[in-house]
Amino acid sequence: MLSLLRKVIRLLPILLTAFVLALTVWISAVTANDPIDEKTYPNSVPIEVIGQAPNLIITSPMPESVSLVLSAPQSIWNLPLNEADAVRAVVDLSGLGPGMYTLPIQVQIVPRPVRKVVQSPLNVTLTLERLAVKELPVDLVTRGSPATGYLADDPVITPIMVTVTGPATQVDRVLRVRATLDINQANQTINRTIGLVALDANETVVKDVTIVPHEVTVSQEISQRFGYRNVVVKVVVIGQVADGYRLTNISVFPPAVTVFSANPQVVSDLPGFVETASLDISGAKDDLDVSLALALPDGVSVVGDQTEVLVSVGIAAIESSLTLPNVPVEVTGLQPGLRAAVSPENVTVIISGPVALLDRLQATDVRVVLDLAQFIAGTYQIEPEIEILIPELSAESVLPETIEVIITRGTTFPTPRPTP
Numbered sequence: 001m002l003s004l005l006r007k008v009i010r011l012l013p014i015l016l017t018a019f020v021l022a023l024t025v026w027i028s029a030v031t032a033n034d035p036i037d038e039k040t041y042p043n044s045v046p047i048e049v050i051g052q053a054p055n056l057i058i059t060s061p062m063p064e065s066v067s068l069v070l071s072a073p074q075s076i077w078n079l080p081l082n083e084a085d086a087v088r089a090v091v092d093l094s095g096l097g098p099g100m101y102t103l104p105i106q107v108q109i110v111p112r113p114v115r116k117v118v119q120s121p122l123n124v125t126l127t128l129e130r131l132a133v134k135e136l137p138v139d140l141v142t143r144g145s146p147a148t149g150y151l152a153d154d155p156v157i158t159p160i161m162v163t164v165t166g167p168a169t170q171v172d173r174v175l176r177v178r179a180t181l182d183i184n185q186a187n188q189t190i191n192r193t194i195g196l197v198a199l200d201a202n203e204t205v206v207k208d209v210t211i212v213p214h215e216v217t218v219s220q221e222i223s224q225r226f227g228y229r230n231v232v233v234k235v236v237v238i239g240q241v242a243d244g245y246r247l248t249n250i251s252v253f254p255p256a257v258t259v260f261s262a263n264p265q266v267v268s269d270l271p272g273f274v275e276t277a278s279l280d281i282s283g284a285k286d287d288l289d290v291s292l293a294l295a296l297p298d299g300v301s302v303v304g305d306q307t308e309v310l311v312s313v314g315i316a317a318i319e320s321s322l323t324l325p326n327v328p329v330e331v332t333g334l335q336p337g338l339r340a341a342v343s344p345e346n347v348t349v350i351i352s353g354p355v356a357l358l359d360r361l362q363a364t365d366v367r368v369v370l371d372l373a374q375f376i377a378g379t380y381q382i383e384p385e386i387e388i389l390i391p392e393l394s395a396e397s398v399l400p401e402t403i404e405v406i407i408t409r410g411t412t413f414p415t416p417r418p419t420p
Contacts, residue, residue, distance in 0.1 A: 034112060037077055037119055041068040045087050047105060047124065051094030051252035059208065060127040065089070066105055069175075076111050086110050089366045091124055098126045132171035134164045138196065138216055139176045142209045144184025148303045149228030149258040152183055155220040159213070164198055166209035173200040181218050187230060189378050190220045214308040224379070227264040232256045232381055233309050234273045234344070234400040235292070239282030246321030247281070247350050248314035256381050256402060259296070266299050272343030272404030274300075279311060288313040321352040321396060327366055329384060329403055333373030340372055343404045348384060353393035365389040370403060380405045 044065045047308065049058070066089045102125045107116055138157050148150050157179070164174050179194040195217050198206040224230065235251045241247055259274065261267045276292040283310045291308045326346040335338055348366055367387040375382075382400040386395035 003110060020063055036071055038069065038071040039077075041070050041087060043087070044203060045107070045333070047089045047091055049091050049093060051092050051096075051253045052114070052128075054095070054246055055131050056098065057094075057131045057167055058126050059129045060100075060125070062124050063121060063127050065109065067118075067120050068107065070109070070114055071113070071117050072114040076114060091126075093128070093251070093340065096128060098127065098128050098130050105347065113117045115141075118204070129167040132166065132168035134171050134174060136174070136177045137161055137162060139178045140218065141178060141180045142220075143180060143182050144186075146183055146222050146386045147185045147187040147230075147258070148180070149225050149260065150187050150222050150231065151223060151225055152186070153221040153223070153280055155181060157217050158217045158219075162196065164209050165212070165317055167200040170206055170208050171388065173206050174198045174209060175201050179216050179218065182382075183220065183222070186222045188380060189222050189225075189376070190218070192218050193256050194218055227262065227267055228258060228260050228303070229270060230256055230258050230311075230381065231269045232273045232367050232400045232402045232404060233294070234275050236275050236278045236295075237281060237399070238278050239280045239284075241281055241284045241315055244319050245285050246352060247323070247396065248316045248321070250311070250314070250350070250399060251312045251397070251401065253310045253312075254306075255311075257294070257306060259286070259300050260303050261300045263299055264343050266297060270297070273400055274308060276311065281313060281315075284315050284407070318355070319352055320355040320358055321350055322358045322361065324349045324351060324366060327363070327368050329368050329370060330407075331338075331370050333371045334407070335373070335376070337409060338372075338377060339408050339410070340370075341406045341408075342370065343406075347384070347403070349395055350397040350399075351388065351393050352396045353390070357390055357392050361390060361393065366395075368398065370405060372405065372407065373405055375405070377409050380407070 046065050047063060052058070068087065072277050072410050086109070090106045090108060091103050092106065093103070102123050104123055105119070105121065107119055108118065117184050138160055140155055141156055142155065162177050163255060164171055164177065176199050177196050178199055179196055181190070181192065181194060183190060195215050198209050198211060233255060235250055235252050237250065257274065259267060259270070275295045277295060279290065279292060281288070289310065289312050292311050293308050294302065296302070325348045327349050328346055329342050329344070331340050331342065349366060349368065351358065351366065365388060369387055370382055371383045371385065382405050384398060386398060388395060
């Protein structure tokens with residue numbers, strides 16, 4: 001037994017040498033068929049945070065990813081290393097409380113054999129703070145005033161309470177959450193979505209907090225005062241321009257005025273517009289800019305004591321133009337459950353284009369359309385759209401430029417005001 005053991009001991013160096021040589025030959029063969037490459041890992045490796053306590057929040061900036069140089073056989077580079085989640089970078093926050101820490105970024109590589117050569121960065125420095133939550137009412141600040149002759153009702157906010165979350169040091173600073181509504185010169189009901197800001201005691205915006213929801217919906221009804229009314233200005237034109245010339249445009253400034261009467265019924269009976277004194281364009285060959293008095297009924301005045309408007313008349317040499325009076329106003333797109341009354345119900349349209357096409361124009365070829373798809377119940381002054389079936393013709397102007405539209409709910413249709 002001892003002699004056998006002595007023989008084994010004498011042969012052990014030879015056996016070890018043979019094993020090392022065999023292993024070397026095997027490694028050389030494998031390496032020759034599948035050489036090892038050292039190169040930069042091509043995919044972005046995002047840094048994952050694990051073990052973070054739910055009542056803590058990271059308040060310091062930290063890198064989003066790491067870059068790596070790896071050493072691996074070519075067969076590993078060709079497929080496994082390109083698969084999703086083949087390489088991960090993890091920062092473990094398990095057991096940590098509020099404070100500042102420098103922690104290692106642990107790189108986990110699934111495919112084998114792979115060796116990490118270079119990693120950047122190796123560590124991450126971060127600050128953990130306690131997460132705080134505070135519920136506050138929305139502080140709505142209204143700026144400006146409605147247009148003359150209008151009243152603003154109390155606004156309605158939805159929702160009225162919001163939640164502020166973030167680092168305790170920042171959340172503790174927040175005293176109010178504010179929304180700002182601008183109603184300056186508003187003359188119709190307001191429905192808006194408004195962003196929120198968190199403010200401290202000095203009215204300074206507090207950053208690094210989250211407001212949920214971050215917007216509120218504000219609705220504020222704007223209604224006309226008793227005895228006031230906003231009406232469009234209709235220019236009364238008589239005569240025709242000189243032969244060989246055409247009207248290109250008639251505009252009025254302001255296009256609408258607010259009228260008032262001590263007898264509210266007088267204002268209510270107005271047809272939605274007031275006329276100007278007659279403008280005679282007989283024989284005109286050049287553009288006109290004139291001031292015309294407003295023809296106001298007895299007992300009715302314009303807010304601001306305005307008694308005249310500026311009328312601009314565009315006149316150009318033919319091509320040619322055609323004035324179509326009494327074109328009916330059509331309403332489209334009205335939401336279900338709503339009814340609309342327009343005033344005036346007929347308008348004058350000035351159309352220009354080649355004379356031959358104007359001679360072929362039929363009354364049915366021209367439509368004056370009010371698209372009310374975006375409107376709710378209320379009173380509006382809207383510019384109509386002019387549709388002409390002959391493409392070569394164009395609408396130069398429409399009189400009046402805006403139409404009064406009264407939209408009501410239910411099946412009761414508002415009674416149109418009479419047109420003089």
